[in-house]
Amino acid sequence: MLLNKTIINFILSLLLLLSFRGIAAPLVTESKIVTISTPKITMVLDYGDKAQITSLIVNGQKVVSNTDGAFTSVKADGVLYSSLHLKGNPVLLQTPAAITLSGIKYGSKDLTISEKWIFIKKEGAIKWRIERTFSKAAKIEETDLPVINFDNINTWEGAYQGYGGLAWFYLFNEKLCTYGVHTRSTNFWNSKNNNGLNITVDAPGKAVAMKYTRTNGDKLAYAVTVADREMLPKSDSGTNRRLFIRKRTDVWAPFDVSTVKSCQSLTFSYFDYNEKYGRGKLAGINGAQVSAVLGTIARIGVIDSLHFGGNSWATPYGPICLHEQYIGQLGLGINDPAYLKGYQSCLDFYRDHAIQPDGRVYSRWAYTNEDAAPGQFNKYGFYEAQWGILIDSNPDFVTNVAELYDMTGNKDWVKSQQLSCEKALEWILKRDGNNNGLVEMMTNSQNQKKSSDWIDIIWASYENAFVNAKLYHALVKWAAIERQLNNPVKAGYYENFAAKLKTSFNKPTSQGGLWDEEKQCYVHWRDKDNTIHGRNMVTPVNFMAIAYGICDDKARTKLILDNIETQMQQEKLFFWPLAMTSYEPAEGKEYQFPFPEYENGDLFLSWGSVAVAAYASYNPALAVKYVKNVLEQYSKDGLAYQRYGRLKQDGRGDDILSGNSLSIVGLYQAVYGVNPLYNRFYLNPHITPELSGTELKYNYRGQRLTIGLNNDGYSVANNKFKIISPRNFGFNATPSQLSYFNGGNEQTALKVTSNKQLTLNIINWSSDKMEWVQSTTTSSAAPLTYRISQLKPNEQYSVSVGDKVVTKGKSDSKGELTVNRAKTPISENISVIHAN
Template sequence: MYLKITRLALTFLSGLILPAAAMAQSSKKDITINASGIQMVLNYDHQASITSLTVGGQTVISGAGGVFTSVTMDGTVYSSQHLNTSPVLLKTKNTIKLNGIQYGPVTENWTFTISSQNIKWRIERSNTKALKVDEAAFPAFNFDNINTWEGAYQGYGGLAWFYLFNEKLCTYGIHTRSSDFWNSKNNTGLNITVDAPGKNVCMKYSRTNGDKLAYTIGVSDKEMQYKMDTGTNRRRFIRQRTDVWAPYIIPAGKSYQTIKLSYFNFNQKYGRGKLKGIDSTAVSAVLNTIARIGVIDSLHFGGNSWHTPYGPICLHEQYIGQLGLGINDPKYLKGYQSCLDFYRDHAIKPDGRVYPRWAYTNEDAMPGKFNQYGFYEAQWGILMDSNPDLVTNVAELYDMSGDKTWVKTHQLSCEKALDWILKRDSNHNGLVEMMTNDQSEKKSSDWIDIIWASYENAFVNAKLYHALVKWAAIERLLNNNTKAGYYEDFAARLKTSFNKSTKDGGFWDEEKGCYVHWIAKDKTVHGTNMVTPVNFMAIAYGICDDGARRKTILDNIETQMQQEKLFFWPIAMTTYAPGEGNGWQFPFPNYENGDLFLSWGSIGVKAYAAYSPALALKYVKNVLNQYSKDGLAFQRYGRLKQDGLGDDILSGNSLAIVGLYQAIYGINPEYNRLYLDPHITPELEGTSLNYRFRNERLVVNLEHDKYAVSNSRFKMVAQTDFGFFATKTRLSYFNGNNANAALQITSAKPLTIEIKNWDASKMEWLQTSAPSSSPVTYTVHQLKPNSAYTYSVDGNFVKSIQSNTSGDLVISRKSSAGTKLITISSKK
């Protein structure tokens, strides 16, 4: 029977957890520890182990094989579960200490510090001589079932998804210091974070022979290496074994680490708000799982799952950064920063060529065309889109993070990558040329890697245009106007040539009503079969600004979609011609000659959103409906049966849902603001989204012609697209997609601003606030310099005021309670 220590007891009252902790002890030498949402039983009877763990009222570990430390040397396991003598227990007000835990050559002292927020478990370890260990657990957690948790989010934004541990002894090892275990069905979450100063931390997840989930933390002086990494095999996920890590040395001496365990409510931490008119549970599930599945390890982000035996990363995918928009986790953004640093340092050749791929093995590489880090040229051809795509991903991530210091570290490498491919324009028409002249060479040049696109390739040039536009803007922010002008000029020439008819050397096929895939050196036209990524990119990236062309493309695609009753856009609407692709792509439809690849969902949704939001939403819903049927657990879908094909799960399968966020909800993070540009349908009205921006949770409300963004202090409302940014005391309004603030309001108190009108002659807004003794200061920008304006409140003239030489004016007034109409008008 446990003796309760009431002064440290956790008190539960009307569902509230009060800030206290509890410990209880029995004659069997175990003690119960309570902290907010967590209860554990620590046994110290000739052992040191946690034999029970309850999180959020759910028992996740029960039994003797719970949580312990161990080392394995020469096949012998030494463990804190089996000790010759019992450790010594010491208790204070909020700490429990176990001293003298000795197993094999290791001696440990454990200290548990209990607070209302978490339990901190400090492990002090010593060994008198260096130890060569096969494996070590510092510590190991044995959760009761592989399904106890749905998955674990990693400290760098990746995911260990236990749905994919589809056989016993599956094991996944990664480098991280933090795991968020979660179960959306019971809304329970457990964060485990390791603090080990000066050490490297890794984690391993295994499905045991008894269908438990074994989770093991490793701490070492040097970064842990993979046992199967022989230079040509870099597998993080293995089957039918658990020894993912190579043996290593634990030096003689003392070390320590602290493991923090804390409970979280899954919906509060990862919930996405109130999504009207759509399956919000499916939206959340797709973005929380599938979108992350291409994050293989802390420095390897891509689109292909870590689960596949091949495990490739395609650096020629421009949407890996964009996935972060939908995932909306600061850890993903920070992790991808580190990944792009790694790519910058190891995936770019000295001449600027960007390797297009990385994989567990070299089997997909051109002979000899790979480096020691696993990056390589693909056997299918020189895939040119890796150069612009690396730049695009850096630029997209900069928009989401706003980290100017970081993006500057990529300036030279991105310039090098762009300059390498821009030199491929030998005829100076603004279109870069591939390494092959025509399809007879049977080599590819882009993501559609077994279609023999050659010479002037619209797919690659569309991606290049997008990269040039985005990077030129960054060059201006980095004060390199010369480079910015060069890239802008090249982009303009590219756009002009791209839009020319095929008769004039461009990509627009007037007869077919689409942009073609490529033009060979002999001027023959190829890929006239409405290749959807090419045409969607032309629209979504702003290359095609001809309304009639957009209508022709989008209407023709939709007509055929209805005729075939396809749930998603195929990679090409009709067949490539014989000889334009690998022979096994024929007869149509087959694989890259006509199958359905969901990875092009975001540009498809964006292409349709401004033209017909209802059509864009239809395909988002179709993808969510497919998720409810099969979990989108495939590489692609067949054209004839619309059945899942391929043994991989692509993170790109989530991109239609990313498109929902970006193009329909209109959420577009920019380097200095959140730009909101919705294209919603009536059924989506009333949507209220939780969205993290600059590590702050915002709420985005969407009604018909009335959009709002708010944080805990300020709220901005407008009838059209606008930009929002706020600090502790300042709210900034950006008119439309202008990158410069039009209005900045400084206030010590919370307030709501609703823009009623904003043009050159009149700026008007409603302000709602509580009374305050501190004044509210308005700074209006982008006015006519040295010009006269009137300032009115609720239609009553207050005073005349003049803008300065920069076109700014400043007004300060006391904040009275209620709603006031503020008007700034130019004098006639």
């Protein structure tokens, strides 16, 4: 150290001498470097004539090592000022508790930005606090607090947002692509090396936004903005709300700052990608591909914190279709609590801004109004499509609320949505003008050339099977919620309407129904003049009829599914098309003819979950076959298209739909049988022999579950309790109580209270005999209490351990019986038998 100072002093003296002689010499400053390190994260701070993070290492991987590094900046009047060029040298103070860098000043003669940086190590993380003051109030064009320039656009595969969305760098396919979001947290990840970096911003009372840019040097620039008010897109003139831009970096509009000091902190912490997002062992199927599809494709319809849909944020006009009933269902496959929490906020936003006073739910939102019918939009960006009044947005809003509620179990939240869902249902139920249970569209005839559902350039009119199938699904799900909210009158009303709808839906077309006896399928719609249209086996209509329980005729189900599969094999299609044969020319927009073209026969993967559900209970091998086909297609092209052509099965369209993941979501829900419900985790598998041995990791209400799927039985376990059963069952656990639900019954069959780790192996469960094996790792003097429910009220039962009757008791008036065990043995076989 002494030698270094001697050399430096010598050089400085030499330079001084040269200057006296009029000889120009370069300026030399003493290098000032400090390292901040935790076991998993290391930062290097350079505070010479600048303030900059020059190196960032995450779990041994250097992710920042370039000359740009990480720094703060402000752009005003077209000029960029940053902590790379300071007005003076900052001062470092290092204590055991923190490293403080003060005196950071940069800017112009008229505007000075003063900052203090404080670094604190806590619980393996590094907290970087930035205090900033402006010398005067000003309008700022851009500000970074900070910007971090990762070494390469491929350093991370993506960044999961705090609300469950995804900045996917695969879509940053040219330089200067920029994507802006409103969030306080981001999880950068790389599945190849399992490295993950969480950055969370704490800025009390402030709005936080982030943006991601592919730089001209192919780096990834990640920038944080903190402001007094929510950042607006620069293009937002009320008609352009674009958050993904190309060939520019200025995604945010200018905003005002004051002289009041702002304080914000960024916390950097490491996570293991597989531990946090891993899906376990998926036997008989490519688990890495399943994880990739659900981790990327499924999330890309989340445009921002309050805008969840099916179309990618990279789409030129970024549409969200509120007439998609599967956005909540995507959360089942994504399985990220952040997505569920984020979608809850989104649905609150839709409740407040997308539902019109009369109960009509706007069908779409987009970056621009170019797709809107003239004058049919509001200031929040919601609108009616130019193609027609797409009525399925009303039942779909209700379905998404109901399905999200099942996943979260948040009764207070669903109650806050109750009036809006009732209002949305009331609007559409009033459209049953002839009182036959089938609601009517806004048009009476295909000749009006307006659509009414998701297949938006087919002129479905009057009694539309597509919309009515969705309505049936919404009514059944919402009626159950009304009962939970202690409103049996409303529940009965919705149940009765659903029953009438189902009856009419299943009638032959000759009797006013929607079943075509000649074509052996449900038709798409009936015009008011009783002409029948869409007789071409429209697959979403027929799959929904089966999956949603409208068609419970096994012979009819077999007929539909076998006929579809026969043609699939003839054409060797890797996925189901929207229609098996052609619509009639007058039934849709002209450019869809001749068949097959676009919505008249192309392959849209968004209907994969209902298709898989339809086949899973009938022939699960076929369901798995098409799931594998989709995964194989993913390995070829990343499913990076809107749809696939019928003839060449080639990718088409300028968008990637999150719905391309739905057959994989269907794998989870209908084949693996993963069904989180409002009061339990319900496991109802339809696995094939090749899937036996699957062991899923699944997040459920703050617990990390392990789900075992074998041909001879299934299991669900958290870190304390486990249930094994030869058939479908429900599981719920609190820290001291385990609940078993028999089959699909929503009422608890058995509760056990214990402070020990415990496994229940269900042997038999019938009305007269219930038998299970209780086991634990070590015996204990801790007592066990069993509460058996759904018994015959006021009846005698005997309780046996092994072959020995240990007690007899009488069920109460509710059909419940309590059995107390004085201790917890390693294992015992218990049976409760009705005494006849």
